[in-house]
Amino acid sequence: xxxxxxIPKNSKYFxxxxxxxxxxxxxxxxNRIADLLGxxxxxxxxxxxxxGQINRYSYWSWDGxxxxxxxxxxxxxxxxxxxxxxxxxxxxSRLSYVxxxxxxxxxxxxxxxxxxxxxxxxxxxxxxxxxLTFILACSLIYEYKVSYDKEKDEWLLDSWNNKFEYMLLSIxxxxxxxxxxxxxxxxxxxxxxxxxxxFPSVTLVWPNHVRHIKRLQFYPLFTFSMFVxxxxxxxxxxxxxxxxxxRSINYFKYGVIYPSFGxxxxxxxxxx
Numbered sequence: 001x002x003x004x005x006x007i008p009k010n011s012k013y014f015x016x017x018x019x020x021x022x023x024x025x026x027x028x029x030x031n032r033i034a035d036l037l038g039x040x041x042x043x044x045x046x047x048x049x050x051x052g053q054i055n056r057y058s059y060w061s062w063d064g065x066x067x068x069x070x071x072x073x074x075x076x077x078x079x080x081x082x083x084x085x086x087x088x089x090x091x092x093s094r095l096s097y098v099x100x101x102x103x104x105x106x107x108x109x110x111x112x113x114x115x116x117x118x119x120x121x122x123x124x125x126x127x128x129x130x131x132l133t134f135i136l137a138c139s140l141i142y143e144y145k146v147s148y149d150k151e152k153d154e155w156l157l158d159s160w161n162n163k164f165e166y167m168l169l170s171i172x173x174x175x176x177x178x179x180x181x182x183x184x185x186x187x188x189x190x191x192x193x194x195x196x197x198x199f200p201s202v203t204l205v206w207p208n209h210v211r212h213i214k215r216l217q218f219y220p221l222f223t224f225s226m227f228v229x230x231x232x233x234x235x236x237x238x239x240x241x242x243x244x245x246x247r248s249i250n251y252f253k254y255g256v257i258y259p260s261f262g263x264x265x266x267x268x269x270x271x272x
Contacts (some may be wrong), residue, residue, distance in 0.1 A: 003248055004257060007145065009120070009134075009250060009255035010037050017252045018253070018255075020164040021252040021253050022253070024249050025224075025249050025253045026245060028249055030092055031080075033242070034246055034259075035079070035090065036076060036079070037221065037239060037242060037243065038107065038138070038221060039072075039076060039107070039110055040072050040076075040235065040238060040239065040242075041224055041225045041228060041235075041239065042107045042111050042114070042131075043072055043110045043111065043113055043114040044068055044072070044109045044114055044228050044232050045111055045114060045131065045154075045188070045224065046071075046073070046110070046112060046113060046115040046116075046236045047064060047067070047068050047071060047114040047187050047227045048129075048188060048228045048232055049111075049114070049115055049127065049131065049186070049188075050114065050115045050123065050138075051064065051129070051232075052186065052231065053120065053122070053123050053124065056185075058231050058233040059230060060230065061110075061231065061233075062233060062234055064232055064234070065204040068114075068232055068235065071113050071114050071116075074113055075113050075183070077082055077107070078113075079110075082106060087102070088102070088103060088169070089102065089103055092158075094145075094157070094158070094162075099204065100105075100139050100140065100143065101136075101139075103139050104135050104139040107133050107135045107138075107139070108128075108135050111128070111131050111132075111135070115128075119204055119215065124184070126180075126184065127184050129176075129180050130177040130178070130180035130184070130186065130189045130193065131177070131181075133173040133176045133177040133180070134174060134189060134193060134196075134244065136169075137169070137170040137171075137173035137174045137200070138220065138221065139167075139174055140167075140169055140170045140173075141166070141200065141216055142156065142216065143162075144157060144216075145157070146210060146213055146214060146217065146218055148184050148254055149189075150254050155210045155211075156210065157210045160208050163168070163204070164204070166200075166201050167201075168204065170200040171197060171200050171201055174193050174196055174197045174200070177189055177190075177192075178194050178197065184269045185226070188228065188230070188231075191227060192220070192224045192227050195219075195220075195223050196220035196223060196224070198222055199216045199219055200216060202215075203216050214260070218259055225239055242264070246259070247260070
């Protein structure tokens with residue numbers, strides 16, 4: 001991360017910013033700003049699916065920015081309204097399977113919002129299936145709560161309970177997504193699913209370690225986002241801006257870079 005090299009965490013500039021960063025960190029935590037990465041991605045995945053139904057070979061088109069921005073606004077507003085009403089469960093503790101399903105259908109609703117258009121467009125509703133199953137898989141993946149202990153300088157996981165059930169179901173849902181995506185000739189969800197399926201598989205088979213969960217919660221969403229950006233490149237600007245704002249605030253708060261592209265996490269200071 002460039003900012004970590006320009007302003008090392010032992011420098012006087014870092015300490016100066018660290019003393020003032022709490023208000024911004026509290027804002028992103030209280031308002032669950034990081035969750036918007038998923039909300040925006042799933043919404044524009046719906047828009048990408050819509051465009052693919054019109055023209056499968058649509059690629060790198062900036063024309064959808066106004067329409068996509070409206071859909072993102074509607075999904076974001078829905079996220080905060082349903083969260084405040086308690087319908088969408090945003091908790092730092094584990095949810096019941098019923099609540100996980102409710103949350104999954106909220107994100108699926110975001111996908112549907114992305115597919116809506118006033119003009120008549122013939123959409124194959126079966127094409128929704130692989131996206132729904134992928135969302136169900138992701139809802140289970142994010143049941144693991146990762147936190148950073150500044151005093152111990154280490155990453156912590158709330159619990160390894162239900163690892164077998166969560167990972168097995170995630171693999172099953174992603175596999176269904178890949179098969180349906182292939183059969184329906186959807187290049188985005190089929191490819192994303194094939195790439196993503198290895199992350200819960202590693203978590204299931206390998207010995208327990210928090211680094212597997214961090215990769216599991218980052219790379220499938222990152223892969224999904226980048227494939228969606230192939231048809232909606234303007235989304236990349238929104239996501240990358242939000243991503244770097246969140247991780248810069250985390251850096252100045254804790255002195256660690258998170259979320260991260262890094263794969264070697266034994267030394268927190270080298271997690272880039």
